Amino acid sequence: MLRAWMVVGLALGGWGCGGDDVVSGAHTGAGGTTSATGGAGGQGASSTGGQSPGGADAGVEVDTSGIWGAGFQNAGDVADVTVGHVPGLAVSGADVAGVHLSANGGDDWFPNNTGLTTTNDTRVAGLRFSATVANRVYLFSSTANGQGTDNHFWRGDYDIDNKTIALWTEIAALPKGASAGNAPPNHPRQTGRKMIALDEGNDVAYLGTVDGVYAVVLSSGARSQLALAGEAVTSVEIDPLSDSVLFATADQGGGVHRITGVHATPSVTSYSPGALANAQACRAVVENGATRLYVATGRSVSASSNANSILRWNGAGFGAIANWSDMSGSGPTALNADETGTTNTWAGIDAIRLPGDLTTRLLVSHSGNNMGATGTKVGWTDYDGSPPAWEKVTAAVTDYRISDPAGPSWWLSENLGSLMLDKGGFDSVNPVIDPNDATRWYVFGRSGMWRTRDAGAFWHPIVRGTAVTTSWAIHPLASDSAKVGVADVDWTWLRSTDAFETQPMSDNAPVSTVGWNLAEGPSGTMVLTVGERDANAGGGCWTHADPWGSGNWTNEVLSGTAAPWPTVAATPRCTGAALTQDGTHEVLIAAFQGGSVRRKLGLGNAGSWSTPTFATTVSNTQKQQRVMFAHNDASVVWLLDPSSGLWQSTDTGETWTSRQTFSFTTPFTGHLRHSPSSTGVYYFCVPNELWKITDGDSSSPTLTQIGAPDIVAPSALAVHPTSGHVVVAENATQSSLPNLWHSIDGGGTWADVTVPRWQAIGWTIKYLSWGANDTIYAAMFSGYAKVRGL
Numbered sequence: 085m086l087r088a089w090m091v092v093g094l095a096l097g098g099w100g101c102g103g104d105d106v107v108s109g110a111h112t113g114a115g116g117t118t119s120a121t122g123g124a125g126g127q128g129a130s131s132t133g134g135q136s137p138g139g140a141d142a143g144v145e146v147d148t149s150g151i152w153g154a155g156f157q158n159a160g161d162v163a164d165v166t167v168g169h170v171p172g173l174a175v176s177g178a179d180v181a182g183v184h185l186s187a188n189g190g191d192d193w194f195p196n197n198t199g200l201t202t203t204n205d206t207r208v209a210g211l212r213f214s215a216t217v218a219n220r221v222y223l224f225s226s227t228a229n230g231q232g233t234d235n236h237f238w239r240g241d242y243d244i245d246n247k248t249i250a251l252w253t254e255i256a257a258l259p260k261g262a263s264a265g266n267a268p269p270n271h272p273r274q275t276g277r278k279m280i281a282l283d284e285g286n287d288v289a290y291l292g293t294v295d296g297v298y299a300v301v302l303s304s305g306a307r308s309q310l311a312l313a314g315e316a317v318t319s320v321e322i323d324p325l326s327d328s329v330l331f332a333t334a335d336q337g338g339g340v341h342r343i344t345g346v347h348a349t350p351s352v353t354s355y356s357p358g359a360l361a362n363a364q365a366c367r368a369v370v371e372n373g374a375t376r377l378y379v380a381t382g383r384s385v386s387a388s389s390n391a392n393s394i395l396r397w398n399g400a401g402f403g404a405i406a407n408w409s410d411m412s413g414s415g416p417t418a419l420n421a422d423e424t425g426t427t428n429t430w431a432g433i434d435a436i437r438l439p440g441d442l443t444t445r446l447l448v449s450h451s452g453n454n455m456g457a458t459g460t461k462v463g464w465t466d467y468d469g470s471p472p473a474w475e476k477v478t479a480a481v482t483d484y485r486i487s488d489p490a491g492p493s494w495w496l497s498e499n500l501g502s503l504m505l506d507k508g509g510f511d512s513v514n515p516v517i518d519p520n521d522a523t524r525w526y527v528f529g530r531s532g533m534w535r536t537r538d539a540g541a542f543w544h545p546i547v548r549g550t551a552v553t554t555s556w557a558i559h560p561l562a563s564d565s566a567k568v569g570v571a572d573v574d575w576t577w578l579r580s581t582d583a584f585e586t587q588p589m590s591d592n593a594p595v596s597t598v599g600w601n602l603a604e605g606p607s608g609t610m611v612l613t614v615g616e617r618d619a620n621a622g623g624g625c626w627t628h629a630d631p632w633g634s635g636n637w638t639n640e641v642l643s644g645t646a647a648p649w650p651t652v653a654a655t656p657r658c659t660g661a662a663l664t665q666d667g668t669h670e671v672l673i674a675a676f677q678g679g680s681v682r683r684k685l686g687l688g689n690a691g692s693w694s695t696p697t698f699a700t701t702v703s704n705t706q707k708q709q710r711v712m713f714a715h716n717d718a719s720v721v722w723l724l725d726p727s728s729g730l731w732q733s734t735d736t737g738e739t740w741t742s743r744q745t746f747s748f749t750t751p752f753t754g755h756l757r758h759s760p761s762s763t764g765v766y767y768f769c770v771p772n773e774l775w776k777i778t779d780g781d782s783s784s785p786t787l788t789q790i791g792a793p794d795i796v797a798p799s800a801l802a803v804h805p806t807s808g809h810v811v812v813a814e815n816a817t818q819s820s821l822p823n824l825w826h827s828i829d830g831g832g833t834w835a836d837v838t839v840p841r842w843q844a845i846g847w848t849i850k851y852l853s854w855g856a857n858d859t860i861y862a863a864m865f866s867g868y869a870k871v872r873g874l
Contacts, residue, residue: 144824146841148194148551149584149861149868152486153532154496154574155181155552157514158264158275159211160528161221162189164519168218170244174526175221176533177208179264179273181552181866182846183223183240187247189518190526190535190546191487195867196240198843199252200225201816204234206847206865209262210279210291219244222289223252224280226261230294230316235261237291237300237307246840256305260295263316273451274335276432276514276528278319278365283327286347290330292317297332297343311343311350318431319365325375333363333379340366340379342402353402360395360408364431364451365513369444371437374399378411380448382429392420392430394448396467411446413465417473419448423459431513436522443468447525449512461510462527464540475540482506482543487535494545495587496531499575505534505543551867556709557851558861558868559602559610562805565855567632569610570868571599577612579632583857584868594626594637598657601709605663605670609687612637613674615657620707623655625674627663627687640672640684644691648682660710662721666736673721673737675710678703681723683737697739702728706749709850711756713766720781724756724768734783743777744787746770752850752865753815755800761808762830769798774812776831790831796820802852802860811837811860811874813849822847826874837874845869 159177163169172189175196182197182205200206210224219242226235235258240249262274274292281290284302291298296312297320315334323329330343339356340363356363362382369376377397394411401407412419419430432449443466450461462477482505483489484497502509505527512529523539532547554573560583561567569579576593580586593599595614603611610631615623626637641647641655649655657677664671672684672691680703684691704710704727711724714737723731729745748754750771759765764785766777774791791798797815804810809828816822823838851863860871 143873144837144839144842145872146839146845147870148549148845149558149870150580150582150587151495151553151570151578151584151868152550152587153494153545153547153552155179155532155550155554155866156530157528157533157552158208158273159277159279159514160516160526160533161211161213161277162516162518162520162526163213163219163221164215166519167213167215169213170219170242171520173213173219173242175211175213176528176550177211177223177275178206178552178866179275180207180554182206183208183211183249184550184552185242185247185249186546186549189524190533191548193547193549194248194841195551195845196249197252197846198249198821198840199238199240199816201818201847202234203865204228204261205236207264209264209275210277212277212280212282214284215282216284221249222280222282224262224291226264228264230261230263230274232261233257233259235259235293237289239302243840248840248844250840254305255302256300256307258291258293258298258300258307260293260298262291262293273513274316274318276319276365277516278321278367278432278514281320281322281330283322286327290320290322290346292320292332297330299346310346311352312338312341318363321366321368321377323375324368324370331366331368331377333366335362335364335382337361339363340377355403355405355408357405362429364429365433367433367435369435369437371444372441376444378433378435378444378446380430380433382431394419394430394433394446411465411467411472413472413474417475419460419463419472419474422476422478431511432515432527434515434517434525436517436519438466438522445517445522446472447515447517449515449527449529451511451513451529458508461505461507462512462515464525477540477543478506480506480536480540480543485544486548487544487546489544491544491548492587494532494547495590497545499591503531505545551845551864551869554866555850555863555868556598556600557602558863559604559853560855560857560859560861561608561610561632562604562856563608565857565859568855568861569602569612569631570863571602571612571614573598573617575599576614577631581632583855583859584861584870589632592631592637594628594639595622595624597622597624600657601660601711603661603663603712603714606665609663609670611661611663611672613658613661615655615659615677620656620677621654622652623649623657623676624652625658625661625672627672638688640674640687640691643689644684644686644693646693648676648679648693648695657707659704659708660712660723662712662714662723662737664714664719664721664736666719671714671736673712673714673723675702675704675712675723675725677707678705681737681740694738696733696737698731699740699742700728702731702740704728708749708751709754711754711768713756713758715758715781718781722756722758722766722768722777722780724754724770726754730756730768730787732780732785741783743785744775752848753799755798755852757801757803757810759803759808759810759830760805765808765830767801767803767810767831769801769812772797774798774801774831791825791834794834794836795823795825800849800852800862802854804854804858805856809874811852811854811871813852813862815849816843816847822849824871842871
């Protein structure tokens with residue numbers, strides 16, 4: 085079934101009805117007055133009610149932050165200009181961050197996820213440029229382990245004017261996918277350009293899945309299982325001399341296969357001894373008028389002299405061992421001569437016949453996840469029939485400056501140098517030789533993309549503009565908006581002193597775990613809440629008077645008296661916090677998953693923990709943020725809890741009153757902000773609903789639903805620190821794109837200020853902050869973005 089993206093003329097939206105029906109409970113809170121008037125009374129009026137609608141001419145500018153790279157790149161491809169593609173067009177696909185596109189050969193990238201609406205949509209298993217239609221690219225998205233039905237094949241066309249994929253349109257849904265993302269075994273993943281084989285002349289594409297090869301009719305979306313049912317396919321490749329012949333490799337003992345008669349009755353010939361039992365990727369090349377197949381292999385399930393090798397089929401009987409040769413070489417130029425690890429797996433291969441038809445250039449990459457291993461990570465050779473002599477990236481010049489020697493040093497090289505191209509933690513399943521220039525190569529992998537423009541002599545990372553690392557929160561310091569910090573899933577805490585115009589400062593995170601949330605206290609003290617990614621443990625609530633300067637973080641949970649948990653291991657995730665003032669003491673209020681809300685009077689060892697009083701149990705069991713706001717100079721604190729609703733305290737968090745009851749499980753939704761320009765005014769959102777609180781500093785606040793009918797799937801909001809203007813971000817759904825809304829009159833009217841680059845950055849926004857520098861900071865499902873011009 086095609087998704088609703090096929091509807092014409094809805095690209096800039098405020099249209100449709102989206103979101104899940106996940107809010108439950110009465111919308112009447114004790115002690116307050118609730119008005120759910122929606123669009124009545126000027127609240128929630130459409131964008132025509134007093135403001136000029138936004139859109140592409142609104143002056144809104146969207147860019148990513150300086151936190152580039154730091155996420156696995158599963159797949160990538162480079163466009164062949166002979167097809168008519170724009171010169172320099174390239175795409176990259178991540179394990180959870182979706183698609184990035186470059187229009188200048190990888191010097192700069194930008195997210196291109198318009199039309200992708202779920203986590204699985206942004207798990208990229210394969211990308212391939214069309215071989216017949218200019219500026220068209222195909223995407224294969226998959227569940228993490230390839231199981232289930234949320235696997236899709238997409239088509240996207242490059243919009244030259246806006247420099248984005250205009251809209252991803254689903255061609256077909258698949259019953260199985262590829263092992264993309266964090267699926268066991270993690271390395272190698274069954275991903276890359278190699279997972280899609282295009283035969284557009286016959287209106288078909290072939291996809292490699294964990295359950296064999298599927299054929300998809302491009303015009304209709306009809307799909308069928310072609311062959312190799314039950315096999316974990318790792319690559320597919322059409323014979324360049326016969327579109328009725330398909331090659332496929334398979335992991336876990338599956339071997340390498342030649343499938344003939346693909347347009348009629350498929351017939352499979354297999355070969356799987358030795359290293360080919362765990363075949364990872366294949367590439368077919370025409371040499372002297374005949375097809376030759378090169379295969380990258382992994383560690384064999386049985387002992388073999390050619391385990392972990394590159395093998396070549398000479399074109400004779402496919403199933404005969406005599407027709408296969410080991411291309412790994414021997415002596416000091418052998419592919420594996422410098423290998424010390426035992427888990428390396430040759431998982432990626434590209435090949436191209438050089439002019440003159442005398443030499444085949446091979447580019448290979450390995451995927452082993454062996455952080456302590458040394459030796460070749462990427463290798464290449466020009467094969468002319470003589471015993472191969474391999475050159476290796478470990479012997480080349482690897483420069484960690486981005487794009488070229490004049491670029492900035494990649495921040496990740498300072499934080500985690502073991503992930504660089506020439507180090508033990510790097511791995512890749514997707515090397516690409518540029519079809520336009522055989523001396524320019526790309527390697528897509530962990531944790532970014534690399535390029536050489538001189539046949540391997542010099543390598544540089546090319547990650548500028550990428551938004552990849554999974555994020556939770558981003559916050560500019562109130563007194564100095566150039567100081568911005570993030571709470572990050574992959575890197576805990578990152579910081580900038582130039583508003584993330586450039587790359588982050590070296591990480592000074594207190595621990596290595598997930599950063600869940602941020603808060604700022606009266607004097608600028610920052611609060612960072614942490615916990616483990618999967619298990620509900622390892623939680624903490626850390627404070628730092630100036631994390632952009634010197635000094636250390638303080639673990640508030642394990643300091644002071646009456647600490648709620650005796651050890652870090654026993655501490656559940658801390659998913660939200662607030663810091664306020666009670667006379668001469670700072671007060672920390674922290675919410676723990678499954679562990680209710682705790683209060684600490686005073687910080688550090690001088691502080692004392694207690695358990696606040698709630699009318700009902702507040703112990704969110706979900707892996708979701710809880711959002712709080714505390715006045716710096718007042719006793720009022722608000723708490724948005726996904727499991728129980730909206731709460732207010734008027735005594736710095738000692739006792740709490742329910743103001744609205746609800747519960748929701750929609751991830752990355754729920755936000756609460758205070759308006760500094762209007763006393764007692766707050767805004768919050770839950771799935772499908774946006775609300776305004778007035779008289780919020782009194783014991784009788786009023787809650788009014790606003791934004792309807794335009795804002796249908798709000799996920800996050802921000803308020804300007806002086807003007808009080810409000811912006812609201814929407815989730816993408818299967819019937820609406822992620823719009824951005826702006827109000828200058830307290831939510832009475834809303835302007836749609838969506839631009840194509842906003843819709844391209846991601847399918848959901850988790851967190852918004854508006855700095856005094858007039859920059860809106862967004863923490864997306866993956867990466868961080870900045871919005872200016874409002």
